[in-house]
Amino acid sequence: SAVISQKPSRDICQRGTSLTIQCQVDSQVTMMFWYRQQPGQSLTLIATANQGSEATYESGFVIDKFPISRPNLTFSTLTVSNMSPEDSSIYLCSVLLWETGELFFGEGSRLTVL
Amino acid sequence: AQKVTQAQTEISVVEKEDVTLDCVYETRDTTYYLFWYKQPPSGELVFLIRRNSFDEQNEISGRYSWNFQKSTSSFNFTITASQVVDSAVYFCALQGGKLIFGQGTELSVKP
Numbered sequence: 001s002a003v004i005s006q007k008p009s010r011d012i013c014q015r016g017t018s019l020t021i022q023c024q025v026d027s028q029v030t031m032m033f034w035y036r037q038q039p040g041q042s043l044t045l046i047a048t049a050n051q052g053s054e055a056t057y058e059s060g061f062v063i064d065k066f067p068i069s070r071p072n073l074t075f076s077t078l079t080v081s082n083m084s085p086e087d088s089s090i091y092l093c094s095v096l097l098w099e100t101g102e103l104f105f106g107e108g109s110r111l112t113v114l
Numbered sequence: 115a116q117k118v119t120q121a122q123t124e125i126s127v128v129e130k131e132d133v134t135l136d137c138v139y140e141t142r143d144t145t146y147y148l149f150w151y152k153q154p155p156s157g158e159l160v161f162l163i164r165r166n167s168f169d170e171q172n173e174i175s176g177r178y179s180w181n182f183q184k185s186t187s188s189f190n191f192t193i194t195a196s197q198v199v200d201s202a203v204y205f206c207a208l209q210g211g212k213l214i215f216g217q218g219t220e221l222s223v224k225p
Contacts, residue, residue: 043159102164
């Protein structure tokens with residue numbers, strides 16, 4: 001299995017500011033993803049975090065708003081830029097273990113934008 | 115395009131009843147994976163099962179069972195003798211390249 005640590009677990013932010021969420025995995029994994037779960041909704045894939053190169057973004061998500069870094073196989077960050085109340089969500093990091101095919105999720109970062 | 119449909123938004127049952135959560139998917143991939151996740155009120159996502167597209171055998175794990183039918187593009191999940199602790203939102207997901215989630219079914223098991 002994989003143990004995923006996300007920081008911060010929750011935060012309250014002011015409109016117009018930016019917040020960076022960190023994701024640390026206890027083992028080297030090939031694939032890391034960032035998801036968003038808006039209140040009462042399902043999970044929506046934001047992007048695939050690629051090690052050493054630019055992330056691959058899904059439709060509706062852009063690098064300027066959600067810059068992602070992945071400097072190595074165990075760590076990634078997601079920044080939510082120029083936040084508005086509509087960005088209030090839970091942001092989840094996930095990793096795929098190829099050996100078992102299981103996709104593990106961090107506990108999420110609950111973001112509230114005032 | 116890939117799509118996962120969980121038509122049941124909410125289900126409410128009484129403890130000890132059996133309940134089936136439906137999942138229908140669309141994909142053009144010949145190789146893909148199907149998942150079920152549980153999200154209890156505490157919020158964490160709990161992995162339940164992963165099934166690849168070439169394995170249509172039904173699977174049973176304790177009170178949980180899964181029925182995969184490629185002919186109808188369905189991957190349904192049954193909980194036998196439900197318990198209050200089963201109350202959660204259950205997500206079905208499809209992975210071709212990326213993992214796509216259904217909208218979830220909120221299961222409420224009342225004592």
